[in-house]
Each structure stands twice: as structure tokens, then as C-alpha cells.
Amino acid sequence: MPHTQHPIEILRFNTCGSVDDGKSTLIGRLLYDSKSLMEDQLEALERSADITGGGQINLANLTDGLRAEREQGITIDVAYRYFATPKRKFIVADTPGHVQYTRNMVSGASTANLSVVLVDARQGVIEQTRRHTFIAALLGIPHLVIAVNKMDLVDWQEERFLEIRDEIEDFLPKLGAFRDVKFIPISALDGDNVVDASKKTPWFEGPALLHHLETVHIASDRNLTTLRFPVQWVNRPNNPTDRELHDFRGLSGQIASGIVHRGQEVVVLPAGIKTRVANIWNYDTPLDEAFCPQSVTLCLEHDIDISRGDMIVGLENLPGRNAELHAQVCWMHSRPLQPGKKYFLKHATQTVQAIVTKLESRVNMTTLEAEADPAALAINDIGGVRVKTAKPLVFDGYTTNHLTGSFILIEQGTNATVAAGMLSAPTEAVTPEYTDFAI
Amino acid sequence: MSSYHLDHLQYLETEAIHIMREVAAEFERPAILFSGGKDSICLLRLAEKAFRPSDIPMPLLNVETGHEFPELIEFRDRRAKELGAKLIVRTVEEALKKGIAHPTPGQISRNQLQIPVLLGAIEEFQFDCAIGGARRDEEKARAKERFFSFRDSFGQWDPKNQRPEIWNLYNARVNPGENMRVFPLSNWTEMDVWEYVKSERLEVPNIYFSHERECFRRGGQWIPIPPAQSDPTKPDPYAGARPKPNEPVQKLVVRVRTIADMISTGMVESRADSVDDIIAEIAAARVTERGSRADDKASEAAMEDRKKAGYF
Numbered sequence: 189m190p191h192t193q194h195p196i197e198i199l200r201f202n203t204c205g206s207v208d209d210g211k212s213t214l215i216g217r218l219l220y221d222s223k224s225l226m227e228d229q230l231e232a233l234e235r236s237a238d239i240t241g242g243g244q245i246n247l248a249n250l251t252d253g254l255r256a257e258r259e260q261g262i263t264i265d266v267a268y269r270y271f272a273t274p275k276r277k278f279i280v281a282d283t284p285g286h287v288q289y290t291r292n293m294v295s296g297a298s299t300a301n302l303s304v305v306l307v308d309a310r311q312g313v314i315e316q317t318r319r320h321t322f323i324a325a326l327l328g329i330p331h332l333v334i335a336v337n338k339m340d341l342v343d344w345q346e347e348r349f350l351e352i353r354d355e356i357e358d359f360l361p362k363l364g365a366f367r368d369v370k371f372i373p374i375s376a377l378d379g380d381n382v383v384d385a386s387k388k389t390p391w392f393e394g395p396a397l398l399h400h401l402e403t404v405h406i407a408s409d410r411n412l413t414t415l416r417f418p419v420q421w422v423n424r425p426n427n428p429t430d431r432e433l434h435d436f437r438g439l440s441g442q443i444a445s446g447i448v449h450r451g452q453e454v455v456v457l458p459a460g461i462k463t464r465v466a467n468i469w470n471y472d473t474p475l476d477e478a479f480c481p482q483s484v485t486l487c488l489e490h491d492i493d494i495s496r497g498d499m500i501v502g503l504e505n506l507p508g509r510n511a512e513l514h515a516q517v518c519w520m521h522s523r524p525l526q527p528g529k530k531y532f533l534k535h536a537t538q539t540v541q542a543i544v545t546k547l548e549s550r551v552n553m554t555t556l557e558a559e560a561d562p563a564a565l566a567i568n569d570i571g572g573v574r575v576k577t578a579k580p581l582v583f584d585g586y587t588t589n590h591l592t593g594s595f596i597l598i599e600q601g602t603n604a605t606v607a608a609g610m611l612s613a614p615t616e617a618v619t620p621e622y623t624d625f626a627i
Numbered sequence: 628m629s630s631y632h633l634d635h636l637q638y639l640e641t642e643a644i645h646i647m648r649e650v651a652a653e654f655e656r657p658a659i660l661f662s663g664g665k666d667s668i669c670l671l672r673l674a675e676k677a678f679r680p681s682d683i684p685m686p687l688l689n690v691e692t693g694h695e696f697p698e699l700i701e702f703r704d705r706r707a708k709e710l711g712a713k714l715i716v717r718t719v720e721e722a723l724k725k726g727i728a729h730p731t732p733g734q735i736s737r738n739q740l741q742i743p744v745l746l747g748a749i750e751e752f753q754f755d756c757a758i759g760g761a762r763r764d765e766e767k768a769r770a771k772e773r774f775f776s777f778r779d780s781f782g783q784w785d786p787k788n789q790r791p792e793i794w795n796l797y798n799a800r801v802n803p804g805e806n807m808r809v810f811p812l813s814n815w816t817e818m819d820v821w822e823y824v825k826s827e828r829l830e831v832p833n834i835y836f837s838h839e840r841e842c843f844r845r846g847g848q849w850i851p852i853p854p855a856q857s858d859p860t861k862p863d864p865y866a867g868a869r870p871k872p873n874e875p876v877q878k879l880v881v882r883v884r885t886i887a888d889m890i891s892t893g894m895v896e897s898r899a900d901s902v903d904d905i906i907a908e909i910a911a912a913r914v915t916e917r918g919s920r921a922d923d924k925a926s927e928a929a930m931e932d933r934k935k936a937g938y939f
Binding site: 195196197198226227228229265266267268269270272277279291292294295298299407410412420421423424425426427433436438440441442447470471472479481482483496520532534535537590591594595596598603604605608 | 631632633634635637638639640641642644645648649651652675676677678679680681682763764767770771786787789790791792793794795796798800801802813814816818912913914915
């Protein structure tokens with residue numbers, strides 16, 4: 189594995205806000221001020237400014253990469269941007285604000301360590317602010333930044349900033365989950381408090397946004413305690429000429445959580461077979477241990493029938509196993525959820541058939557309250573459902589494990605991805621009837 | 628606990644390996660697009676890491692415009708052989724002969740003509756998935772691209788109707804005739820690619836390093852002089868790509884930063900003759916990699932339009 193002198197971490201964040209809150213301008217500003225914008229990109233910006241912008245450079249044109257987006261002046265789809273400072277590398281998902289693109293926000297935010305929610309200082313907290321904050325909490329993003337933008341247009345009044353902060357702090361407890369929340373007054377257009385602390389906010393102790401992004405502690409966001417290894421691909425060289433290769437049988441996958449050691453006792457689920465890790469392979473070197481989120485290949489002590497979709501776990505903190513599940517789903521397709529209709533459900537590395545047996549609730553995006561027995565779940569709705577799968581899933585609750593507690597629903601026939609789902613914690617852990625190998 | 632830490636390259640690597648394995652597990656007939664360029668060189672190393680000690684369970688595919696740097700072709704063939712991989716090459720030349728592709732009058736670059744050749748190869752071999760080395764940082768239409776990018780039965784990309792991608796759950800389902808383009812390096816930057824080349828000690832074609840070469844100035848770029856015409860009885864394949872009398876030829880110390888073919892690759896003046904030099908040069912660079920690509924300069928939506936038509 190490569191090692192640089194100063195290991196540089198990647199921080200993934202997404203920016204969200206409603207139309208015209210200045211998300212794309214903010215990203216443009218971060219790129220521009222961190223000198224990640226190149227001359228030919230600036231030239232292209234200047235060219236389009238001359239044509240369409242009356243000479244004013246529009247930083248949003250940097251991320252709005254599709255023709256339709258530039259024409260309409262809005263972000264339609266998630267755009268990914270990359271920049272680096274000497275302290276960290278950043279992957280930015282610029283997610284659309286429009287209500288009909290909520291599904292894209294869910295996509296962009298699902299892998300983020302941190303969410304930046306923009307609020308227009310003039311408009312204050314609006315429905316979309318609540319919705320975006322709610323989604324960030326629902327997806328379990330650990331870190332939240334509320335960037336109060338366009339502070340220049342309210343004369344940098346501290347009172348206005350505090351008013352917005354208080355209003356958000358009022359509803360945050362209902363959402364739970366964030367590890368830390370920062371409020372930062374900025375002007376994305378002029379760059380105040382974006383990269384450098386602004387002189388216009390003597391009342392603000394800081395930090396500037398970039399400084400916060402560079403220093404926020406993300407190392408302990410990962411779950412290193414509970415081993416989950418969804419088997420992704422069975423590695424069998426089947427090489428007839430090389431004896432060692434002929435017998436090689438490895439289980440390849442990405443560690444979803446925890447640490448695995450050579451010699452460790454593990455259980456293969458759903459079969460419930462107990463065995464030991466004989467070897468951990470990383471391309472060409474055997475490892476003593478591996479940890480989340482490394483992609484490795486495990487060789488087990490016993491030759492057991494294991495295939496894609498099985499899960500290798502440690503002996504402690506066993507997951508649940510059930511075909512009847514409860515979940516929160518975000519519906520992502522224009523055809524509403526049809527209870528009783530068969531969908532494909534992809535969970536970790538396995539795909540099974542599933543039906544939604546009951547719509548239990550639908551979140552009212554204005555009050556953020558769950559309302560019972562909704563008539564339907566349509567595009568951009570979030571709600572609680574009961575799901576029945578054709579085969580039991582080995583799973584965890586989403587709040588304890590994002591990768592073994594999440595799924596997508598796929599419509600049969602069109603193959604459209606129609607929903608993102610987050611599983612509720614299992615009511616009881618699996619109790620495998622261990623088949624111990626006599627050695 | 629601090630040792631349980633992945634630096635940025637290890638993070639990008641584990642993500643890309645996960646994606647490669649998803650392809651192997653979910654598709655019947657995938658292929659890896661391998662040109663011999665730096666990004667696809669990284670792809671091959673990731674494939675080794677994903678699948679060893681097994682053989683890489685998919686063939687390599689390359690679409691030749693016929694205007695390639697000879698150094699690139701030599702490298703491509705040698706690397707495929709070293710890996711014991713099956714290499715499939717389909718050419719624009721062949722497609723022109725068969726009448727599958729037709730040049731636009733006056734257009735000397737064959738960049739656009741790669742599209743029907745690629746789609747033809749996908750059909751010929753019934754590939755349901757092609758893994759490519761495209762990166763989102765290259766170009767702003769690419770910034771909108773998914774890891775698993777669905778193409779309909781015409782090979783078209785519909786940017787306004789992409790499948791949402793959530794967590795690491797990739798929807799790999801396609802119907803017969805449709806296919807998927809998969810981009811494991813989506814989150815990599817040009818710098819990451821070179822840092823990976825360095826840390827993995829990967830060999831790259833020597834045209835990435837500085838060398839003397841005769842070039843001429845056209846469209847703000849240093850264009851390399853194409854090879855001499857081998858058979859004067861046949862039409863010159865580089866007609867239009869040779870310097871005109873008012874385009875004086877100069878011998879310069881140059882290298883390529885990005886490789887298309889000889890017609891659409893601008894050479895950059897550079898003294899970088901090691902991977903470390905290249906990394907230092909990129910760190911100080913003030914223009915993007917694609918700044919030296921004539922094919923992207925056609926218009927602000929040049930890439931978007933080509934991708935909609937089936938470009939990778």
C-alpha cells in the first residue's frame with residue numbers, strides 16, 4: 189500500500205441550499221481562493237461571462253456543467269469537484285436545491301462526512317433549510333455546517349446571524365444525530381469567512397469555512413469495533429498447472445466495519461458456520477490485519493460453501509437476520525411506490541426480490557413530523573415502510589452501520605433505481621446454530 | 628488507533644477496487660478500455676489488485692484512430708502481454724472501410740469517429756459493461772458522471788435522467804442491448820493518478836517525459852509533426868495535420884500531459900523527465916490537463932455532446 193510522508197486524509201462534503209442560495213458560487217469561491225482554479229477554466233468562465241453574463245464572471249458556471257443547467261441557471265444534477273490544500277484533499281458534491289431534486293441531494297450526501305447547508309441571510313430559515321438539514325441528519329452525516337450566506341446584503345449584522353442560528357438550534361434537537369454543528373457567517377460572492385477570516389465580522393470568533401473543513405475531526409467517524417465483511421466476489425484462480433493456485437479459494441470484498449486479524453474466529457452468515465481467518469490477502473502481500481474500508485481477500489481455515497451476498501462477521505455484536513424489515517425510504521422515481529409490487533432490493537453485496545407490505549408514515553417536510561398511514565409515497569417523499577424480502581437479510585440498523593443497514597430498490601423491467609432505504613435496528617441478533625468444525 | 632488510517636491514495640484505491648469487483652460479479656461480459664495512457668495504466672494495476680491471484684476476468688479493449696503515437700501502441704501491446712490479458716483492438720480505419728463510420732468533410736481529427744467504432748465493438752463482442760479511466764475532474768460534463776453510467780441501446784448517455792447513486796450500492800442492472808460504462812477513477816484527480824504511478828512504481832509510455840520533438844504552432848497549441856508518409860501512392864492519413872508553409876516547424880523540448888492522438892494532443896514545453904518532476908510540474912501548473920486537448924475546445928458543451936452520442 190502506498191505511503192506518503194504526510195498522510196493526507198480525504199474529506200467528503202456536500203453543499204445544499206435552495207435555489208440562489210449560492211452553493212455553486214461557494215464552491216467556485218473555494219476553488220478560486222484555494223488556487224485550484226486553472227487559467228483555462230477562468231478563460232472559459234470569462235468567455236461565457238462576455239457572452240451571457242454581461243461581463244460578470246459567474247463562478248456557478250464552473251460546476252453547472254450541463255447545457256441545460258447553464259441555460260436555466262440552476263443545478264440539476266450532483267456535480268463533483270475536487271480540490272486540495274496542504275492539509276487535506278476534498279471531494280465536494282454540489283447538490284441541487286430545487287425540491288424536485290431531493291433525490292440527488294440524497295445521492296450526493298450519502299457518502300459525505302460533512303454537510304454544508306446554505307441559508308440566505310435575507311430570507312432566513314425556509315422550508316428547504318429544514319428539509320436539507322433533516323436529510324443530512326437522516327443520512328447520518330456526522331458533521332454539519334450552517335453557512336449563513338449573503339451576509340453582505342444584511343450589512344453583516346450579528347443580530348440577523350444570531351436570529352437564524354437560534355431558529356435552527358430550535359429544531360436541531362428533533363433531528364438528533366450530528367456530532368458537531370458549526371454556524372458560519374459568509375459572503376460566497378466576496379469570499380468573506382470562506383477561506384480567510386473576514387474583517388467584517390469582528391463579532392465572529394471563527395473559524396472560516398475552509399479552516400473548519402481542514403481540521404474537523406473525522407477519524408473516529410468510522411466503526412472499527414464490529415467486523416462486517418460482505419462477500420463480494422469469490423476468488424478462485426482454478427489454475428490447473430500451479431498446485432497452490434489451484435487450491436486457492438479467497439473471498440474478496442470491502443470491509444464494511446471493524447478490523448479483521450489473521451487467526452481470528454469468525455462466523456459466516458447466514459449459514460452460521462464458525463471458522464477462522466487463515467490469511468488476509470492484499471494483492472501480493474499477506475497481512476496480519478485489515479480494517480474498514482480496505483478492500484481485501486480473506487482465506488478461511490475451512491473449505492465452506494460461500495458465495496457473493498454472504499457476510500463474514502466477528503463473534504461479538506452479531507447482526508440481525510430477518511425477511512421482514514422496517515425502514516425509512518426516500519422515494520426517487522416519478523412512479524410512486526406501489527405496495528405489493530415486486531422490486532429488486534440490493535443490500536450490501538446481494539440482490540433479492542422484495543415487496544413493500546405497508547406504508548407506515550410519511551414525513552411532512554414543513555413540520556418534519558412523521559404522519560401515519562399515508563395514501564402514497566411519491567418522488568422526493570421520505571417515509572417509514574415495512575418490507576418483506578424473498579430471502580432473509582443479514583443486516584444492522586442504519587444508525588450503527590451505514591453499509592450493512594442500507595439498501596436500494598430497483599424497479600423490475602426498467603431497472604430504474606427507485607428508492608434509497610435505511611433499515612431500523614434489528615429487534616434481535618441472529619442466534620446461529622454453530623456448526624463447529626472438528627479439527 | 629491512529630494506524631487504522633487510510634491516506635487519500637489508499638482511500639481512492641479501495642473504492643476503485645470495490646467497483647472493479649462489483650463489475651466482475653454483476654456483469655456477464657465486461658471489458659476494460661485500455662489505451663496505454665496513464666489513467667488506464669492505473670486501471671490495470673487496480674484490476675490486478677482486485678482479482679489476483681486469479682487472472683483479470685475480462686479482456687482489454689482499445690479503439691485506434693490510426694493517428695496514435697507509435698510509442699503508445701508499443702507500450703499498450705507490451706503491457707497487455709505482460710499481464711497475460713487478452714487485448715482487442717478495433718480501428719477507425721476498418722470502420723471507414725466497412726462504412727460504419729463516415730468522416731465529416733473537412734474534419735481531420737478522428738476523435739468523433741471513435742464513437743461508432745466503440746459502439747460497434749460493444750455490439751460485436753456483446754459487452755454489457757466497459758470500464759473506462761475517465762475522471763470527473765477532467766471536464767465539467769464528466770463532473771456529472773456516475774460511477775456506473777447507464778447507456779441505452781443506442782449507446783447514449785442521458786445526463787438529465789441518470790440513476791441516483793447512493794452509498795456504495797451500485798445498480799448494475801441492464802437489459803439486453805443496453806450497457807454500462809463504469810469509471811472506477813471517478814474521484815481521482817490528475818495529481819492522484821501521478822502519485823499512484825509513483826507509489827506503485829508503474830511504467831508509463833516515455834512520451835509523458837520530456838524529449839526533443841519537432842512541432843508546429845496551431846490553434847494556440849504545439850502540435851507534433853506526424854510520421855512521414857510511408858506509401859506515397861495512398862492518401863496521406865495525416866493530410867491536413869501537417870504544417871502549412873506559414874506554420875514554421877520548431878524543435879522543442881516537450882512532453883505530453885494528456886494523450887489523445889497526434890492530431891488532437893498539444894505538446895507542452897517541459898523539462899520533466901521523471902515522475903517526481905511531473906508531480907512537481909502539476910503542483911505548479913496553472914492550466915488544466917485538458918487545456919491541451921483540441922477536442923474539448925470545440926465548444927463549452929463539446930464533451931457533453933460527445934458523451935450523449937456514446938463517447939466514453
